[in-house]
Amino acid sequence: MTSLPAERSGKKLGLVIDLDVCVGCHACVVSCKEWNTGGYGNALSDQQPYGPGVSGTFLNRIHSFEVVPEGGEVIGEAGEARIVHFPKSCLHCDDAPCVTVCPTGASYKRGEDGIVLVDEDKCIGCGLCAWACPYGAREMDLAAGVMKKCTLCVDRIYNETLKEVDRVPSCVRTCPANARHFGDLADPASAVSIMVAERGGMDLMPEQGTRPVNKYLPPRPRTPLAASAGALLAENTSGASGFFAWLDGMLDRI
Amino acid sequence: MLDGAKHLTMHPAFSIIVFTTLSGLGYGLAAILGLGVLDPSALATKLAYLGALVLIGAGLMSSTLHLGNPQRAWRALSQWRSSWLSREGVMALLTFVPLLWSAWATVVESRYIPSAGLLGTAGAALTVYCTGMIYASLRSVQAWHTPLTPLCFLLFGLSGGLILASLAGTAGGGNGLWLTLSAVAATLVAWIAKTAWRRRMLTLRPLSTPETATGLGSIGKVRLFERPHINENYLTREMGFVIARKHAAKLGRISFLAGGVLPVLLLLAAAAFSAFPVASAAIIACATLLHYAGIFLERWLFFAEARHAVMNYYGG
């Protein structure tokens, strides 16, 4: 239903994405594409696949940002400026505006697990839900004329024809850096909830009032090498002679 | 990334602009007609009724043009409980009942039925209000997310409607002068509201920034390095319309001139010449055309100046 579910189970399935380990390899992007183009609903089409304007439908995309500390040195050697690779798919918001704006009821949030889906047989392709989503998580498929979005691989996670271990989203299973985690964010004891608690997992654009379920783990704080610069010189007496004397001493000990 | 002078905004889709402007005009006219201020037996009044229906019809038709699956458009009526788009659809349909009823009464029976007329007026107003609310309800587009949005839609509908009504009135429907003067008033009020709307937009502190969008503000200033995919995608086509600020400002002034200043001057002239109905009708006709052009431009800018939060992820 286009109204958010009245009664909800305790479950909030979603993803936790670790910005400290994402290397921006796009594996999750392509895995998502290949799983979903032959899976839930219509194919994810590509226009001009071998032409100049090649452009297709994706449910998950990796942005790369450059972060420069304000007033910070930005020369490479200073090591201050950094690149952060930033995966983005539907965040399965608790207060999903994409659902309430939908005139047809095609866009809905599941009461049982909070997954936000589009019923493609009802979708008229008006695009309003994509406007309502502040995160750019919805894309109209130009060939099918219906709205596409991350399904949280609903056709994998409950799929009894798959081995237990494989009942996770395609992007999570494939991520070589293990930067994507799937679980129940409503359950404080779940691995993902613990991760979020320990690493200070954050919401994207909380000010939009969407209350996203997906969380992002910020890059870990880092200690510069220069901080250890002093540590070494304990035994230091320069010059080869002193060194060889020490060496003989060492040999005797062997 | 684009330099400061440019920014990425909502793509102004022709079909939607035509829809909102034509139906706005149509409902505006219908609303006035519903008040029964024109002589139902006058040819001009009958034509006005037909005109209103044509404008509304054309608008609604073009609104389906941008749908991916128009054949299912009927489904859009189902979610009136929560969706302003659905409500707009429902209201549009409901409003047809009194509108056709009073249209029939006027065109065929040359009489005015107050109940039907007033219902039509209310329906027209509500429909236009719903249209405005579709945009005003989107927090993701901060410029639209204000009660001023539906107010502007209503007032522009009203001013357009009054101008057309004054045309019909002057052309034999009666009350020409009064309608002309109220058109002047409505147009002025509409543009005052719009000016307030635009000042708000231009002075907004962005609700969301690349820093809040990525949560990385704590480690520094965030700037897009690489787009996920190099070519345009659905999102950048819909919400990444490239427009130069200077350019937009100029168009803003033109729309104000064409949709506000000139029509008002012409209407006043028409009022002055109200002794010569043909001349003043002709002048009002010009005012109508200018007004429509102005509002069309205003609506284009309504999109082309509105920044969507998602552009924080696309360097806009």
Place this chain on the structure above:
Amino acid sequence: MPAKPRVALSEPVSDEVRKTTCYMCACRCGIDVHIKDGKIRYIEGNRDHPVNRGVLCAKGSAGIMQHYAPARLKAPLKRVGPRGSGEFKEISWDEVLETATRWLGEVRERDPKKLAFFTGRDQSQSLTGYWAQMYGTPNYAAHGGFCSVNMAAAGIMTIGGAFWEFGAPDWDRTKLFVLFGVAEDHDSNPIKIGLSKLKKNGARFVSVNPVRTGYSAIADNWIGIRPGTDGLLILSVIHELLKARKIDVDYIVRYTNATWLVIDQPGAADHGLFARDGEGKPLVFESVTERVVSLGTQGARAALSGRVELPDGRFAQPAFQLLAEKYLDPQYAPEAVAGETGVAADVIRGLAAEIARVAFDEAIFLDQPWTDVDGRQHDGFVGRPVSFHAMRGISAHSNGFQTARALHLLQVLIGAIDCPGGFRFEPPYPKPVAAHPTPHGKAEHFGSNKPLSGPHLGFPRGPEDMLIDKDGNPTRIDKAFSWDAPFSAHGLMHMVIANAHAGDPYPVDLLFLYMANMAWNSSMNTGGVIKMLEDKDPATGEYRIPKIIYSDAYASEMVAYADLVLPDTTYLERHDCISMLDRPISEPDAVQDAIRWPVVEPDRDVRGFQSVLLDLGARLKLPAFADNRGKPIYENYADYIVRHERRPGIGPLAGFRGREGDRTGRGASNPDQLKRYIENGSFFSAHIPLEAQFFKHANKAYQDFAVRMGFFDQPQPVIFQLYQESLQKFRLSAEGVREPIAPETHRARILETFDPLPIWYRPFEEAAVDREQFPYHAITQRPAAMYHSWGSMNAWLRQIHTRNPLYVPGPICDEHGLGDGDWVWVTSSHGRIKVEIKRMEAVNSSTIWTWNAIGKRGGAWALDPKSPEAERGFLMNHLINELLPPKGDGLRWSNSDPVTGQAAWYDLRVRIEKAEAGIESQPHFASVAKLRRGEDIPAELRYGQEWAK
């Protein structure tokens, strides 16, 4: 209102899963290919596979789009238009094979060296090399010369293994990991898996790289070094460690040649060589009884320092004496190198301090008794949990060999090689140089219609093993193993076309290439190479390179330059073998190899290249491919994989050998071997016993295991060669005191660069050009989601990198008033390109860079000629010459490492200036659109729509 829309939650994914090995890149991950209605529904990582453990990268997941790409070649082709026009005629396999056999046969008869057979990104080198050997041409190699031979040669010559595919960090135990110059590497997925383990274990990850993307982006510390100066940084760290006495003396004495006595007799023919006894055993100084004794004398406690008189009255010093004196010199102090490297002295000190702290204060002890090759018992493995990895950022420079040596020296000094937590060997490595062949290809090694007397590639022990004629001229077309590049263990594929065109050292009649896009991204000076391929001899009207046979699977730029095209299958349609005889997929703890098999049948008139090569071999009646009655010995590659034996009981695959399939390594061939592999997920894995897992170079249990497995016929322990005697031999030749004497032209350069101890010298191009005039470095990086040129035909991957901007550091942008989207001219001493730029801050301030091989030639790869790849994409290669700028004497050296011949891609120096905005990058080449077999190129893809629910 209907109830909640129903979703089918338990649809079976596919009708069948077929497990094989990915080849979207060289990493060789295991894949589960889901087949539905005879089409590929989904490709996912094989969870049981040792390489990728279930994960898959972007390329691997895009296999569907590769397999169904319109760029696939459909039938054998014969060129009808001029070279480069892309005009071909489809011909039958009979015709193509007959023609090829005729061409090859004539050359073999007349002068076999007139065939140059080079095999690019070949994963079947044990076959292709063997074929070339049977054919009898000295001119064979694969891509290693333009890839990373510096890494391979330096590693094998120093520690008996290499970063490049023959070893890996101990990801589970390491506490400090330092990565030099890696964007992706061949271990694509393993590195990503490893990095996430480091993060999980709270280990520190330091990346040394001018650019901070990809792996570097997640590093705890990023050292944005100036390109080409890593050697200085590393030697400075060594300086600090020596000064602070933070070295593993015990380890050095046991496992290295640091104690060996080096003759100290300047001017003599053996100065700087090891003093040896009658049997050639190195001598050491026994420090208790103060006698010079042979290495391995029981109870001897060899000295690391001093100067001793040898029985014959000459003087000698332990190698370590020379080493310590060299690196304790203040020229290597952090302050002294900070300027050149662009790395602050404190950062260098901090790096050294962290290495020392982790290696010694956080040492680990693995409680597992073991015995070393000298019979000494140890009650456990001591681990120095500091590991390093490096690739082309170090090796693709003309000083890369010595830099890689320096890095290995650093590892050895702290005792961090093949120990728990350190860098670990992957079987069949470690392998001493002594266990490698010497190169073959001298005049006396080959002749009309007979095989080459031994393998082409190997390691010279000294100048006497070079492949030169009596006048010192190279006998190989690529001048490998000549004075130009004596240790070019992988050949110099990047020089073949230039040399063949120039007829220097001699012209060739037939160029036979496999899987290398030499007319585009794998050549330096691409525009020049294209001209050479098109160039005709005005006298004869013949092409200067008369005949070209090429095997490719797709419509690449190179295809347009072939006279005959042998269309290969895709990686999902053929048998392949990732062999122990070549580069297997072993892990430090396990011996592993793998296969590919046709999980889908070709729907075109194409054949697997290896089967075609066997067919050609039989038609040419090459020994080993045709029996004495001239009949083919092998039906096809699958048959060869199973039945071929290189040594008795040793074949391409180590697993499931013996009639029962129960033997590993050695054993009779097993007709069911491939079946067994397929059942096992298309790979084989044999675990190394725990007591044999570390210190393999000197571990008795491992050495015995290696013999059992058939890597060697007797144990081959490795003594780390910190001091490289073979390099010193070249210096003696260059001094003119030892035979063979080096040519006048080469002496200075050999003396400067062949130091037996690691050194840093200025990269040749940087030294040759005016650094004011060309102030910036220009380099490339591999994008994670693209494999060289071949990703662009892939409808999904090309959307990620549809074109490549030039990334320019903020300070340079400000200096030149540049912003995103501006166009610039980039000029090198060789050429110039016009490209679009993007500003970047997280990069070394003197380094501009771009993604590699995104630019395409219009019409290739079945792409619309107006595609962004062709219009706005570009190659850095146009700026890089295969030759260095002319010297005073007019001589032009190859733009390669002087020791190994490795192509010095990253030595490039440039300047930039703002250009008129453009729509098209320069240079721009005529489209090869005729190549495009246009009929079936769709305007829209809806892959899998038929399965839409």
